[in-house]
Amino acid sequence: MKTGRALSSFVKQLVCITMVIIVILPIMLTFFASIKTGADMVNTSPLLPPPVERVTGANYAKVLDDKNLITGFKNTLVILAFSLVFNVALGTVTAYIIERFDFRFKKFVISLFFLGMLIPTFVTEISRFKIISGMGLYNTLGAPILIYVAGDLMQLYIYRQFISKISVSLDESAILDGCSYWGLFARIIFPLLAPATATVCIIKSITIINDMYIPYLYMPRTKLRTLTTFLMNYANAQQGSWQTLSAGIIIIMLPTVLLYVLFQRHILAGVVAGAVKE
Amino acid sequence: MGTNARQRQVFILSALLIPTALLIAFVVVPGLDLFRLSATNWDGLAPDYDYIGLDNYKKMFQDGNLWLSLRNNMVYFFLHLLMIPVELAFAVVLNSKMRGAKFYKTMVFLPYIINGVAVSYAFSYFFSPVNGAMDALLAALGLEELQQSWLSNPSIVNFTLAFVSLWRFSGYHVILFLAALQSMPQDIMEAAQIDGASSWQLFRHIQVPSIMLMVDFVLFDNIRGALQVFDIPFILTNGGPGYASSTFTLYTINTAFKFSNFGLAATMAVAIMFMIVLIYLVQNVLIHKVLLKEGRR
Numbered sequence: 250m251k252t253g254r255a256l257s258s259f260v261k262q263l264v265c266i267t268m269v270i271i272v273i274l275p276i277m278l279t280f281f282a283s284i285k286t287g288a289d290m291v292n293t294s295p296l297l298p299p300p301v302e303r304v305t306g307a308n309y310a311k312v313l314d315d316k317n318l319i320t321g322f323k324n325t326l327v328i329l330a331f332s333l334v335f336n337v338a339l340g341t342v343t344a345y346i347i348e349r350f351d352f353r354f355k356k357f358v359i360s361l362f363f364l365g366m367l368i369p370t371f372v373t374e375i376s377r378f379k380i381i382s383g384m385g386l387y388n389t390l391g392a393p394i395l396i397y398v399a400g401d402l403m404q405l406y407i408y409r410q411f412i413s414k415i416s417v418s419l420d421e422s423a424i425l426d427g428c429s430y431w432g433l434f435a436r437i438i439f440p441l442l443a444p445a446t447a448t449v450c451i452i453k454s455i456t457i458i459n460d461m462y463i464p465y466l467y468m469p470r471t472k473l474r475t476l477t478t479f480l481m482n483y484a485n486a487q488q489g490s491w492q493t494l495s496a497g498i499i500i501i502m503l504p505t506v507l508l509y510v511l512f513q514r515h516i517l518a519g520v521v522a523g524a525v526k527e
Numbered sequence: 528m529g530t531n532a533r534q535r536q537v538f539i540l541s542a543l544l545i546p547t548a549l550l551i552a553f554v555v556v557p558g559l560d561l562f563r564l565s566a567t568n569w570d571g572l573a574p575d576y577d578y579i580g581l582d583n584y585k586k587m588f589q590d591g592n593l594w595l596s597l598r599n600n601m602v603y604f605f606l607h608l609l610m611i612p613v614e615l616a617f618a619v620v621l622n623s624k625m626r627g628a629k630f631y632k633t634m635v636f637l638p639y640i641i642n643g644v645a646v647s648y649a650f651s652y653f654f655s656p657v658n659g660a661m662d663a664l665l666a667a668l669g670l671e672e673l674q675q676s677w678l679s680n681p682s683i684v685n686f687t688l689a690f691v692s693l694w695r696f697s698g699y700h701v702i703l704f705l706a707a708l709q710s711m712p713q714d715i716m717e718a719a720q721i722d723g724a725s726s727w728q729l730f731r732h733i734q735v736p737s738i739m740l741m742v743d744f745v746l747f748d749n750i751r752g753a754l755q756v757f758d759i760p761f762i763l764t765n766g767g768p769g770y771a772s773s774t775f776t777l778y779t780i781n782t783a784f785k786f787s788n789f790g791l792a793a794t795m796a797v798a799i800m801f802m803i804v805l806i807y808l809v810q811n812v813l814i815h816k817v818l819l820k821e822g823r824r
């Protein structure tokens with residue numbers, strides 16, 4: 250029995266360590282490339298780091314020196330800020346009403362939101378493109394902001410689950426005390442939703458920072474690069490210089506990995522809540 | 528009471544107005560508009576266009592490259608399907624008492640978090656034909672004869688890309704399975720263990736039935752995901768060589784934004800929607816009427 254348990258624990262560790270190696274390997278090798286000189290890219294094995302005395306930070310310096318990286322960072326932050334504020338404001342109130350109130354067109358509204366989840370992501374742009382362009386938002390930061398605010402609905406599930414756990418008696422006593430509905434929402438419900446709001450903000454940040462397609466499609470202008478489209482353009486310009494591109498890859502990976510390291514618990518809880526929606 | 532009911536109505540109406548309007552204008556209307564556009568020859572720019580009936584549908588069914596692309600989607604679908612038992616096993620392992628479980632959980636989900644474009648380029652480097660890490664790895668293991676043009680050999684490229692997709696998305700399912708396992712009442716497990724049930728029996732008769740709903744979701748997610756594979760081939764090969772690694776969504780997007788045939792592209796988008804809903808319904812019947820009925824005693 251004891252040896253059986255030891256053996257099974259050994260096998261488990263072996264399996265997990267293999268998984269870790271598979272996860273880390275492509276990132277680690279990219280990191281190795283990012284600290285190599287052009288000559289070492291040819292002379293050393295891609296599986297090994299460069300000899301310590303030839304480690305270089307030149308590739309990183311070159312990427313960080315690119316003005317478009319700063320532009321990309323700024324644009325990403327602006328898109329993030331606006332999308333998050335609107336997503337939270339609209340998401341909290343929508344989820345609250347759907348979860349707590351009965352009204353005449355409730356079924357219809359709910360089925361609208363369900364329909365919204367069924368419509369496939371990428372191909373919808375074929376018809377959405379002319380609407381956004383028609384509003385004069387092509388090549389503006391407004392295009393991704395509007396699409397992220399209107400089109401991504403996962404926050405509703407997170408908020409609804411959270412609201413269903415808040416006691417209804419709170420609402421009732423506030424109304425009896427003469428509080429208006431908006432007052433009740435703004436002063437009591439919204440603050441109570443803070444943990445869910447944190448989860449929503451972190452998960453949305455990761456999705457938005459990582460999104461390639463919407464900025465690529467709607468904002469081809471150089472001045473409107475995001476972090477992700479910056480990397481795409483950088484890659485096209487660095488054709489063949491893997492060491493510089495590798496530095497770019499590592500830099501673009503960092504923001505979301507950092508968020509993950511800091512807020513892992515929120516992220517995992519939110520991802521699960523976003524999936525389990527009945 | 529009358530004023531209260533009124534206040535309520537005003538609150539509901541004023542609060543739902545903006546989110547519902549946004550949803551209708553930018554999600555529901557574009558989604559439904561795809562059906563209308565699929566009957567036109569719109570080029571994406573011209574102010575007017577003709578209604579051409581079902582011509583686009585005919586064209587779509589005769590488009591060999593689209594069928595080739597759909598076949599490529601199947602590679603992603605089947606490889607991800609094969610991974611589901613592995614993902615489930617991983618979740619069970621991570622759920623058991625083991626040293627380092629927290630660290631492993633962090634690592635297994637890491638690829639899902641990382642910027643997909645950055646990952647794609649990292650793999651582009653990994654599989655590169657000149658000084659590529661994959662070939663170096665094989666050489667180090669003495670397996671030189673397995674070295675390949677990973678991203679340009681038409682009979683291999685889809686497997687390479689699907690591998691990248693597995694690398695990126697498998698952790699998501701592991702985390703979902705793990706959450707389902709953890710939401711299971713612990714006392715049942717312990718009671719069964721005390722009664723002498725083996726790990727396999729526990730897994731087979733207690734854990735599996737209780738996570739069937741999550742399996743259901745993961746299966747559907749796999750279908751939806753496989754049909755909508757886009758960014759990995761877009762960045763790594765742009766569907767090439769030729770159409771060897773094109774996917775249905777990539778082909779649809781290119782039909783619209785590269786070849787300016789929005790009418791035909793809308794038809795393909797309708798086909799994607801149709802396939803998703805159809806498979807969703809079939810699966811619902813299969814899982815809920817056939818499988819779960821059996822499991823319920």
